[in-house]
Amino acid sequence: MADKILLSPPDMAGTELDYIKEAFDTNWIAPVGPHVDAFEEELATYVGAKYAVAVSSGTAGLHLALLAAGVGEGDVVFCQSFTFAASVNPVLYQKAIPVLIDSDCNTWNMSVAALELAFKTRKPKAVIVTHIYGQAADMARIKQLCDANNALLIEDACESLGTTYAGKQTGTIGDIGVYSFNGNKIITTSGGGMVVTDKKEWADQIKYLSQQAKSTTPHYLHETVGYNYRLSNVLAGIGRAQLTTLDDKIKKRRAVFTKYQQAFHGTEVEMMPVDQNGVTSNRWLSVILIPDKKPHDLMHFLAKENIESRLVWNPMHQQPFLKNIDFVKIEDKAVSDELFQSGLCLPSGSQLQKEEQERIIYLIKKYFRAGGEE
Secondary structure: OOOOEOOOOOOOOOOHHHHHHHHHHOOOOOOOOHHHHHHHHHHHHHHOOOEEEEEOOHHHHHHHHHHHOOOOOOOEEEEEOOOOHHHOHHHHHOOOEEEEEOEOOOOOOEOHHHHHHHHOOOOOOEEEEEOHHHOOOOHHHHHHHHHHOOOEEEEEOOOOOOOEEOOEEOOOOOOEEEEEOEOOOOOOOEOOEEEEEOOHHHHHHHHHHHEOOOOOOOOOOOOOOOOEOEOOHHHHHHHHHHHOOHHHHHHHHHHHHHHHHHHHOOOOOEEOOOOOOOEEOOOOOEEEEOOOOOHHHHHHHHHHOOEOOEEOOOOHHHOHHHOOOOEEOOOOOOHHHHHHHHEEEEOOOOOOOHHHHHHHHHHHHHHHHOOOOO
16 A cells, blocks of 8 residues: 555754754753743744743634733633634633634635624623634735724644744734644644734733743742743754755645646536635645535545545534523534535645645546545
């Protein structure tokens, strides 16, 4: 059998070991050190943010963003339903109240119409918009609604590092943005994240809280609850190396998407939306919609061929732990439900070889020619 084709494996730049060796040689192994400082500066420069704080995960970053925004017990936070649980969990950490918002068909992200409807009956402290699979949400209209309703806008850009909207990097359009460097993301530190903002007060607060809220005194002094959320110097070194090849990774993933798009044009397989006006997606994952609404069957078929694929996000309003949470939608049938019932993520890594992708396309077409019963 052919070697396994993975969904989104790490794509190493080749210089990571040099940075790791430097960290070991200088004995900077702790969650502090020159690589952490440099990684923050380099990523802030790349995305065009004034400040960046390196943290242990995207989830930690979202939690710290909520803390900096002053979200606490009883506050309402609007969140996207079509996303991963980590987008909503930090709201619950704060004992705040999430309200789930459906998606639109054009971006698969937060529906502006549903958001507008939600604002008519609720006054949230913050809105968390997620850029799913690297696709940018309709940020101009979402930001306009947030500004008009005095709600802070937090961007969950964990999947969209490198995606631009009207010339700006996702993560820098709202008040605070968060990126993830998990193992399957477009760049990885194995585990890690980054919070970006243009507000120094928030950046300082996020850094302070991420280091157990240690005050700058000669003795241990903690005036508030803190968290062990800082990124290590070793992992930051990996991130620095990864960042040097981010543009190349985006170029390759976009080429993967284009090849799928061309291959499935005119067939029963529908691709995820193309870039909307003013958007250039990083195409973190390429997703197809299955006409028979049985994506799990195709997933199992591909697995037998040693090809990894993955169902799209099961919407948060369908999750047992959020069963009593309000969900706002416009359509009779939620767009996020339709996506879950039809969507399948295909191998999309920046190291995906031409022959591997051609094999995936061939097998999917063969599967549908056989009526989905291979």
